[in-house]
């Protein structure tokens with residue numbers, strides 16, 4: 560039988576797990592999609608997967624992990640694409656939309672320390688932290704200017720091997736990915752947002768499709784998590800307002816109160832951590848995107864143009 564739907568995904572272990580989760584949720588929500596062969600997973604190699612030797616912030620350009628997959632949606636060789644929302648550019652290509660956000664995993668960052676330190680504050684003086692994320696670098700240095708940062712990429716296994724070998728004393732990874740991979744065993748500490756504010760949309764999985772594909776959009780409606788949608792809307796509209804890019808350390812996390820109040824905390828920093836600005840504001844969840852835009856405008860007024868390097 561020819562597949563009913565084709566899901567495009569990167570080939571990393573985490574991406575494949577996220578695509579499988581999407582297939583499972585589609586099958587649970589729609590019995591017609593539960594039959595074998597109804598939903599096919601197609602692995603696409605992206606530029607971000609090809610370049611391993613340089614920090615991604617150096618390569619520049621947007622959508623390093625998404626372009627080739629989005630091309631597949633646009634040429635109709637794919638129907639759905641599953642993405643980590645934190646890797647998604649703020650502007651989608653014309654004709655594509657995020658049709659659903661799956662329930663968000665824990666958005667916090669995890670610390671791996673060779674000596675088992677339980678916080679950034681507890682790392683030994685002068686410790687070497689491996690991270691290629693400017694957001695993590697800036698926040699580590701803001702709290703601990705004595706630490707040194709070295710570029711650090713690779714999958715979880717590679718990173719832990721380098722940690723064991725003493726190449727670095729500590730590294731940071733998103734807890735969400737580790738949970739999905741079942742690799743939380745060696746986490747030294749989960750960092751609270753006060754210590755390390757996550758990236759916008761960290762832990763959220765988005766499913767992209769063609770805007771005019773009404774049947775697929777109906778299928779995706781059943782998978783959409785409204786709480787995640789509102790939180791991610793606030794966090795990503797902040798990025799848009801700041802014209803955020805890979806060279807600008809920006810962090811954002813929205814939380815929902817029981818009464819439907821959304822609270823957005825955001826930070827913008829210089830990469831060396833010498834300056835960091837925080838904004839916190841609350842509003843009704845229905846105005847999530849506007850709240851994010853206001854936070855972005857407020858931060859923009861406080862920081863100089865040197866924060867926003869193209």
Ligand SMILES: NCc1[nH]cc(CCC(=O)O)c1CC(=O)O
Nearest residue numbers: 643645732733735736761762763
């Ligand atoms: N930048 C890479 C990336 N993109 C998504 C995740 C996994 C966590 C998530 O779903 O946000 C990671 C790894 C990491 O930052 O540790």
